[in-house]
Amino acid sequence: MSASNIDSNTKLPYNPKSAQSILDYGEKLLGHSLRDLHPDAKIFKGKGGLGDSVEYYHYGYEPNTKPEPDFAEAGLELKCTPLRVLGDNSMASKERLVLNIINYIEEADKSFETSSFWHKNKFLLLMFYLHQSGVDPVDMLFKLIRTWKFPEEDLKIIRDDWNKIHALITGGKAEELSEGLTFYLAACMKGSKSGEDMRKQPYSNTLAQQRAYSLKQGYINKIILLSYLDANLKHQLNLSEKRVKSLQKKYSSENIVKSVKAYKKGETFEELIERKMKPYYGKTIGQLSRKFGIQFNIFKKDVACDVCRAIFGVKTKKIQEFENAEISLKTVTLEAERDYVVQSMSFPYIRFVDIVNQTWEDSDWFKTLNSKFFFVVFRKSPDGKANKTKLEKAFFWNMPLSDLTIAEFLWNDTKKKVQDGDFSHFLTKTSKENIEKGNNICHVRPHGTKGQKVPTPQGTNEQPKCFWLNNDYILEIVKPHINKNEETK
């Protein structure tokens, strides 16, 4: 079909009132690129990329920025989104799914039900294509095409997320919005941080960066995983029973909240977690072991996760809500007799080969800092006995935007040194440059197994290093959360 078919009198090859018909017609693209079916297809300049071209060339209508869903009569919003292939050959989302731009002025007067997010995106047509770098998007192959409606349990969290975003807008703090603020639905950056992409907000004169509603990458991954198990999509994915079983085993995750009935009236997901954890604050590892009938191994790097899973009653290795929201679960250990954190916090090593090709905003370090954290705080026992280590507190945290800006300085410095082939002068905690820039947040240090080497852009091998969050920065984050609960015997 070509552009000339846009005339509304022309008979469309699908019924625009029927989501099923739209989906069936979309499925013609499975295993094909847009250009395979529409040889004259191209990506419109300065537009939303492949999605707009699919709307125009495949579905035969002019892309628009109306608040209505793309297929208004069927209430269906079309989204094209890229996949990447994992080491085990399974597919995962390449990025977050960006939805509509938030107009702070208009959104302020809305409720969740009347919000631009819900109005436009309550029913999605997701067209997943395989991303290949350097390839024109019109030549990328579609691998999975499905519709999506939000299940009740997810919608509860999304509604809390929307309320959180909305509260910042109505509180005149739209400039403080960040992705880590929320769980599934996020306000992601859209456009640059300066000049023309700054937007007005209704209750403050401060301009705020333009942002769009988006679904977290982890949430899109969940949709893909569910697709593997969906009998209706079997014809698309063509996987053997055995393969499906092994994927299910590898990626299975159980929900903390099995039903929305588990919430108390007016309670958010965050508050529910706090309620579940609270009875165990002050308990020792030994006490928790006895309580849950699980022998926790304090030397295991993810003992904190094991403790949380026991408390939440989650049997699988992964906690579904945490996966969906891409939450980093991190352990913080306090000294026995003073509120002090000895160790800085490590992260995966810096991919020297990748960092030189990345911008701050698509870097791994930015993604890490921009996601939500769940800190599980333990306190050492005065006698040093591992089994007497106490669970002190657990809480969600996300890095304030102002601190992200400081972290950007260290990332830029590190990238430059990697580009220059200088692997021995990364900034440590007390480096002059870090102190001058007021960077009391993070530093770079060695990290890895003994003798381990990793490749550099120069073709050499170097000792792996990673970004660390400073121990005293962690302490400042933790401080407001401790000493509030009385000592429990």
Place this chain on the structure above:
DNA sequence: GCATGATCATGC
């Protein structure tokens, strides 16, 4: 006591 480089336990 703390900053930094080094190393460990685990799991895939």
Place this chain on the structure above:
DNA sequence: GCATGATCATGC
């Protein structure tokens, strides 16, 4: 075999 998260050991 090695990546990861966490902690140890050394020296100032």
